[in-house]
Amino acid sequence: MGLRFEGLDEPEVELHELNILVVGCGGGGCNSIHRLNLLGIEAATTIAINTDQKSLKATECPNRLLLGVEYTKGLGTGGRPDIGEECALNAAPMLSKLFQGVDLTFIVTGLGGGTGTGSSPVVADIARRCGSMVISIATTPFSFEGTNRRNIAMKGLKRLRESSNSVLVLDNDRLLHMVENLPVDQGLAIIDQLISELIKGVVDILTTPSLINLDFADLRTIMEQGGVSTILYGENADPEAVVRDAINNPLLDVDIHGGTGAIIHITGGSNLTMRRANRIVSSITKVLDEEATVKFGVRVEEEMEGNIRMIAIVTGISEVKGPFAPAVAAGDDLGKILGKYSP
Structure with a gap:
């Protein structure tokens, strides 16, 4: 004998739609955001953040934020992470509003310069304080850019790891081997394309129905x-x-x-x-x-x-404990030393 249930109304519950934000910090991050928007991503909102007005204007992105106009006059940080950090800290109230109600934040940055290295840990920290899960994607400098830039990147990476739930690190030297015979513009475009496809792939995994879903x-x-x-x-x-x-x-x-x-x-x-x-x-x-x-x-x-x-x-x-950033020579293998930056 079958059972019938009548008069049982399901309670009206407003279901929460996953809110995903992708933020590019500095020149390298904005390049990836530019490529991501050209590729097309409907299930996430993109924001480009920079201190260089000219570079920011050239970024294909519906949401662009120029940091530190009172300090940099829109001309960038001159490769100084301390200025990039200060500019981001001064924009903290505005950034906090951007991250309200955001469930998942991707932060994309190139380490070794001023804006990306200095601002990305601040942006990540603000996003987490607002309740968002933060996945940062950082590229490290090419070896030919020298030891100083590499050391700046390593210090920035340590701070970014402390501010993020997880950090995915891409070694530009390793990517270079994949595109070493291509013209410079095409090679750099492929690097941005790889980052963009990664983010789009993860977003699609979370937002598009599958036979076996990942949420x-x-x-x-x-x-x-x-x-x-x-x-x-x-x-x-x-x-x-x-x-x-x-x-x-x-x-x-x-x-x-x-x-x-x-x-x-x-x-x-x-x-x-x-x-x-x-x-x-x-x-x-x-x-x-x-x-x-x-x-x-x-x-x-x-x-x-x-x-x-x-x-x-x-x-x-790569859980190798080490409280301090080692000096990094230009030819060092990043993969072997990265484990020393575990918190």
Whole structure:
């Protein structure tokens, strides 16, 4: 005998829509924001922040904020992070309003200069104080830019890690090897394109329905594992090749063995079977810590027919304790020293 329930009205609850903000700080960050807007991102709001008025005007972004006009006259910081920091601190009341009600903030910056290095930790700290989860994506200088700029970047990276829930670090030297034979403008555009596709990929994972969904709570669980984070990206028709390409060519040259958390998303066509998805996820998890927290999602798209794409964020790696920033020579391997910046 069936049961009928009558007169039971569901309570009206206003569901919260995920609010995502992507902020570019300084010249490098604004370049990535510019590329991201050209690529198109509908599920997040973008903001470009700079002290250089000319550079800011050239940035394709609906929301632009010029910092420190009273100090810099719109001409930049001259490579001084202390000025970039002061400009951001003076704009704290305005920045606090921007982050009200924001659930997830991506902060993109290039380290080693003045505005990005100085302002990004301040912006990250304000966002967290307003209740937002903060994922910062930072690029480090090319080796040919010299030891001084590299040391400035390392000090800025330490502060950015202290202000963010998690920091993903991309080594420009490593990216350079991927595009070394391209013209300069195309090579730099590809670097920005990689960052933009990463952010767009994560936003799409959280906002677009999948067969196996990953939600904001999953991302928060993984990112709060702590430690250094890195990104794995692979695209191939063969499941083993996807993982092999991703592990052998991470954007940051660190060892993911022993990682304490991972969020893995797989996209493929109608030929993406459960067996193939399992092989991909298992290949990643087998090198992580036995008690690692792993979340994964799967999506099928027509345009991915015959191909498989994997995006993975691995956290809790390279846990080498060290309270002070070491001197960094121009040729040093960033991947080997980055672990010393764990809080």
